[in-house]
Amino acid sequence: MPTKTVPAKLHRAQTRTQPASAASGGRRSLVDKAYREIRQRILDNVYPSGHRALEQEYADQLGLSRTPVREALLKLASEGLVEVLPRHGARVLPVSPDDMRDIYDMLTAIEPMAAELVARKKLPPADLKPLIDASRDMSAALKNDDLDAWALADERYHRLLIALAGNRLLAETVQGLWDRAHRARMVTLRLRPRPVNSTREHNAIVDAIRAGDATEAARLYRSHRERGSKELLALLEKARISSL
Amino acid sequence: MPTKTVPAKLHRAQTRTQPASAASGGRRSLVDKAYREIRQRILDNVYPSGHRALEQEYADQLGLSRTPVREALLKLASEGLVEVLPRHGARVLPVSPDDMRDIYDMLTAIEPMAAELVARKKLPPADLKPLIDASRDMSAALKNDDLDAWALADERYHRLLIALAGNRLLAETVQGLWDRAHRARMVTLRLRPRPVNSTREHNAIVDAIRAGDATEAARLYRSHRERGSKELLALLEKARISSL
DNA sequence: GCGCACATTAACGTATACATTAACGCATCC
DNA sequence: GGATGCGTTAATGTATACGTTAATGTGCGC
Numbered sequence: 054m055p056t057k058t059v060p061a062k063l064h065r066a067q068t069r070t071q072p073a074s075a076a077s078g079g080r081r082s083l084v085d086k087a088y089r090e091i092r093q094r095i096l097d098n099v100y101p102s103g104h105r106a107l108e109q110e111y112a113d114q115l116g117l118s119r120t121p122v123r124e125a126l127l128k129l130a131s132e133g134l135v136e137v138l139p140r141h142g143a144r145v146l147p148v149s150p151d152d153m154r155d156i157y158d159m160l161t162a163i164e165p166m167a168a169e170l171v172a173r174k175k176l177p178p179a180d181l182k183p184l185i186d187a188s189r190d191m192s193a194a195l196k197n198d199d200l201d202a203w204a205l206a207d208e209r210y211h212r213l214l215i216a217l218a219g220n221r222l223l224a225e226t227v228q229g230l231w232d233r234a235h236r237a238r239m240v241t242l243r244l245r246p247r248p249v250n251s252t253r254e255h256n257a258i259v260d261a262i263r264a265g266d267a268t269e270a271a272r273l274y275r276s277h278r279e280r281g282s283k284e285l286l287a288l289l290e291k292a293r294i295s296s297l
Numbered sequence: 298m299p300t301k302t303v304p305a306k307l308h309r310a311q312t313r314t315q316p317a318s319a320a321s322g323g324r325r326s327l328v329d330k331a332y333r334e335i336r337q338r339i340l341d342n343v344y345p346s347g348h349r350a351l352e353q354e355y356a357d358q359l360g361l362s363r364t365p366v367r368e369a370l371l372k373l374a375s376e377g378l379v380e381v382l383p384r385h386g387a388r389v390l391p392v393s394p395d396d397m398r399d400i401y402d403m404l405t406a407i408e409p410m411a412a413e414l415v416a417r418k419k420l421p422p423a424d425l426k427p428l429i430d431a432s433r434d435m436s437a438a439l440k441n442d443d444l445d446a447w448a449l450a451d452e453r454y455h456r457l458l459i460a461l462a463g464n465r466l467l468a469e470t471v472q473g474l475w476d477r478a479h480r481a482r483m484v485t486l487r488l489r490p491r492p493v494n495s496t497r498e499h500n501a502i503v504d505a506i507r508a509g510d511a512t513e514a515a516r517l518y519r520s521h522r523e524r525g526s527k528e529l530l531a532l533l534e535k536a537r538i539s540s541l
Numbered sequence: 542g543c544g545c546a547c548a549t550t551a552a553c554g555t556a557t558a559c560a561t562t563a564a565c566g567c568a569t570c571c
Numbered sequence: 572g573g574a575t576g577c578g579t580t581a582a583t584g585t586a587t588a589c590g591t592t593a594a595t596g597t598g599c600g601c
Contacts, residue, residue, distance in 0.1 A: 556588080
């Protein structure tokens, strides 16, 4: 295969926890079903960037009427994953390098704050164990050359840390940003050198948190994020990827 | 395959900035009408914190059917202004001091980043003039003991600065946070001592931006935000306000 | 061929109809 | 008295119907 193309199936992104009745089996609303399904198809590149379809077409594909599909699309639009073009359907929003810069600027602002908040809480070490586990899984995945597993563990690490900050608003915002950047991360994952520094940086952040040094935790997280951001943007530039 | 031309209009229903179509009068959709109207009533305390009504009741009050009202309520829910309680209508979300802390932690993370981005752009001084004007209006309002005018100018200053950062995502996020905090700000406005420091701090931030000193701009904005945040939270505590 | 008025189409935005089910009252049972 | 089961009610979630209007096609004058 001479041309490098986006893998048809990017790794399955973890589905966000939805309110309430998720535990009670498959009793979710059709809006929720449509939302999850379409979101997953976007993240998995089943609906690739730029994919466009009418409300009725999405409805047909999911075996639903327009109403719940429409609500789901509006929600996805509010999260920046699709764009509703009246009379032209809804299309999966491409993510340009400029968009990625915006997203990473936001993450660079918010995630260090999360680390800072966690550090200030002086949590018992046991609460930080999942973070350390995630870091260890990243190392292990790297050793096995399993980049998908690495990406999953990386995402888990960041999600755990965000959750520990105890600010729901922050967690939701960051998750939305990660969603938007998901496809680009998955693509660059295989274009970049092996991410050997991340584990060390992650551990350093945990150490600062454990020491209760909020300023240092924030500083480390910020430089971690800035380095990642710079690398990713450089890759997109180098590969002349104008949108994903 | 001939590509269909898709009008590249961005139809994001921007809350405050209703562009261009102002000329065409009231051509907005009913969803948008419902959204704006309900949002305004919440911000103006016409629907006070905790106010609850059924979808049909909102629809009756606005003279619309349930469909556009429902979509508007879902949007407001996604912005954190209301909460949809199945079978119990939608209620205006109270904002607790904890919520305010979360909101201000987010603002403390994001707004300094905005100042940083603006400073890095090395804009021509003319572009910063509106900021300075807003600052001046704040001073004037304070001299006239017109706290409402002061609050408006303060909001204008922050909105302008956010806009100059050139990151739409950031601007929308911050605006959403300001919306959530709006009522609390309005209440504390009259409980607190006259905000005499803000103007000086605002001007210092502009100076740092003009000097292209991104780090200093961010630092100043952060301490400005932290001071404001601390004052506001202390006031809520002191007044034993458990929710707004 | 070209441009324009007008008819046609199709997708959406909105209204309405309908099915589902949580919430409530009430009678019954212990 | 209090708990429990059951029928009723009502609000929602979803489907469908309908009017509007942007987009497209058509015919005509030139």
